Amino acid sequence: MKNLSWMKTWVLGLLLTLVAGPALANQLERIRISHSPEKTRVVLDMSGKPSFSAFRLTGPDRLVVDLKTTKLKAKLTALEKSSPLIRRIRTSNPQGDGDLRLVLDLTQSASHKTQVLGASPQGYHRLVLDLVPTSRNPSTVAASPGRNVVIGIDAGHGGKDPGSIGPSGTYEKDVVLPIAQKLKAKIDATPGFEAFLVREGDYFVSLDQRSAKARKKKADLLVSIHADAFTSPQPRGASVWVLSLRRANSEMGRWLERDDKLSELRGIGEVISQSSQDDPHLQRTFLDLARENSMMESQALASSMLKQMGQVTRLHKSKPQFASLAVLKSPDFPSLLVETGFISNPHEERQLRDPGHQRKMANALSVAIQNHFRSNPPRDSLLAQRQTHKVQRGESLSVIARRYQVSVPALKQANQLKSDTVRIGQELVIPTL
Numbered sequence: 001m002k003n004l005s006w007m008k009t010w011v012l013g014l015l016l017t018l019v020a021g022p023a024l025a026n027q028l029e030r031i032r033i034s035h036s037p038e039k040t041r042v043v044l045d046m047s048g049k050p051s052f053s054a055f056r057l058t059g060p061d062r063l064v065v066d067l068k069t070t071k072l073k074a075k076l077t078a079l080e081k082s083s084p085l086i087r088r089i090r091t092s093n094p095q096g097d098g099d100l101r102l103v104l105d106l107t108q109s110a111s112h113k114t115q116v117l118g119a120s121p122q123g124y125h126r127l128v129l130d131l132v133p134t135s136r137n138p139s140t141v142a143a144s145p146g147r148n149v150v151i152g153i154d155a156g157h158g159g160k161d162p163g164s165i166g167p168s169g170t171y172e173k174d175v176v177l178p179i180a181q182k183l184k185a186k187i188d189a190t191p192g193f194e195a196f197l198v199r200e201g202d203y204f205v206s207l208d209q210r211s212a213k214a215r216k217k218k219a220d221l222l223v224s225i226h227a228d229a230f231t232s233p234q235p236r237g238a239s240v241w242v243l244s245l246r247r248a249n250s251e252m253g254r255w256l257e258r259d260d261k262l263s264e265l266r267g268i269g270e271v272i273s274q275s276s277q278d279d280p281h282l283q284r285t286f287l288d289l290a291r292e293n294s295m296m297e298s299q300a301l302a303s304s305m306l307k308q309m310g311q312v313t314r315l316h317k318s319k320p321q322f323a324s325l326a327v328l329k330s331p332d333f334p335s336l337l338v339e340t341g342f343i344s345n346p347h348e349e350r351q352l353r354d355p356g357h358q359r360k361m362a363n364a365l366s367v368a369i370q371n372h373f374r375s376n377p378p379r380d381s382l383l384a385q386r387q388t389h390k391v392q393r394g395e396s397l398s399v400i401a402r403r404y405q406v407s408v409p410a411l412k413q414a415n416q417l418k419s420d421t422v423r424i425g426q427e428l429v430i431p432t433l
C-alpha cells in the first residue's frame with residue numbers, strides 16, 4: 001500500500017509538471033524586420049517578458065539569441081530577404097530544455113544592441129535587436145591583403161594500407177593519390193586558393209594525423225578522396241559522406257574534456273579564451289555553434305560536389321550520406337569524404353585508373369569547392385574582399401577597367417565574359433589579383 005501512495009504522489013507530480021510546463025513558457029509569437037541604410041531592426045513579439053542573452057560570433061558573422069523557456073510560434077521562413085544584412089534566421093540547439101536559441105546568420109559584420117519594451121497595444125512584450133553594419137575600413141584592408149582559402153586534400157590509405165583492391169588488382173591508394181594531386185593542381189591554379197596534400201606519396205598516415213595536419217595548416221576544408229568497394233561487382237557510382245550528428249556529439253564531449261586541447265581548435269579557441277574564461281557552458285555553446293556551422297557547410301558543399309560529379313560519372317547516392325568516420329570528426333572546419341566510384345566494379349576500376357577520368361573528377365570537385373567558397377568566403381580571405389560593380393548607362397568595359405585600375409582582359413576573365421559587351425545593371429566582379 002505504501003508503494004501505491006508513493007506512486008500516486010509521483011503520478012500527480014508528473015501531471016502537475018505536464019500541466020504547469022506549457023503555461024509557464026513564454027512564446028515568440030512573431031518576428032518583424034525593418035531595414036534602413038543605417039541599421040536593421042528585428043523585433044521579437046513575445047507573449048511574456050523575455051529572459052534572454054545575446055552574443056555575436058564571427059567566422060561567419062552571427063547573432064545568437066538565447067531565450068529562456070520559450071516556444072517558437074513565429075514562422076522563420078517568411079523572413080528571408082527582409083534585410084540585406086540578414087542571410088536567414090534559424091533555430092539551433094538550445095542550452096537548456098524548453099529554451100529557444102535563434103541564430104541570425106549575417107551577410108557582414110555588424111554591431112548589435114538589445115532593448116526590451118513593455119507590452120505593446122496588442123499586448124506583446126517586445127525584444128528589440130538593432131544591428132548596425134560595421135563598415136570595413138578600406139585602409140586596413142589595403143594594409144592586410146586577404147589570405148588564400150586553404151584546401152586540405154587527403155588521399156585515402158597509403159603505405160601498408162592499400163585500401164580496397166579492384167578485380168584486376170588495382171589498389172585504392174594508387175588511384176586516389178593522382179586524383180588528389182590533380183585536384184591540388186586545379187586549386188593552386190585558382191587565384192585566391194591554395195591546397196596541400198595530407199599524403200604526398202605512398203606512405204601510411206593515421207586517421208588522427210590526417211585531421212590534425214589539416215588543423216595545423218589552418219585548412220578551411222578537408223576533402224578525403226577514396227574509392228568504394230563491395231563484395232559483388234555490380235554496385236557502382238560516386239558518393240559523398242559527411243559526419244553524422246551522433247559522432248559529432250561524442251567528439252564534442254571529447255574536446256570539452258580536454259581543456260588543454262580546446263585552444264587547438266581553429267577560431268574557437270580564440271573566442272573561448274576571450275569571452276568566457278572558465279565558463280564551461282559558454283565553451284559548450286561556442287563549440288556547439290562552430291560544429292553546427294562546419295556541418296552545415298559540409299552538407300551544402302557535399303550537395304554541390306554531387307551535382308558536379310554527376311556530370312562526369314554515375315552517382316551511387318545522389319544525396320550526401322552520413323557516417324561516423326574518424327577523418328570527418330573535426331568540429332572546427334568542414335570535412336567531407338568523397339567516394340569517387342567503386343573499384344570493385346570492373347568498369348569503374350578501369351575508369352579510376354584512367355588519367356583523363358581522374359582529371360574530370362578532380363575538375364568537378366574543384367568547381368564545387370570554388371563555387372562554395374566564392375559564395376561563403378572566410379572573412380579574412382582574399383575572396384571576401386572582392387568588389388562588385390553594377391554597370392551604369394554609358395559605361396563600357398574599358399571605362400570600368402580604368403576606374404578600378406585593372407586591365408580589360410583581367411576584368412573579362414574574372415567575369416568569364418566572351419565579348420566586350422556589357423548590359424546596364426549587369427553586376428561585374430572586380431578582380432583583386
Ligand SMILES: [Zn+2]
Pocket residue numbers: 156157163164172226227
Ligand atoms: Zn577508402
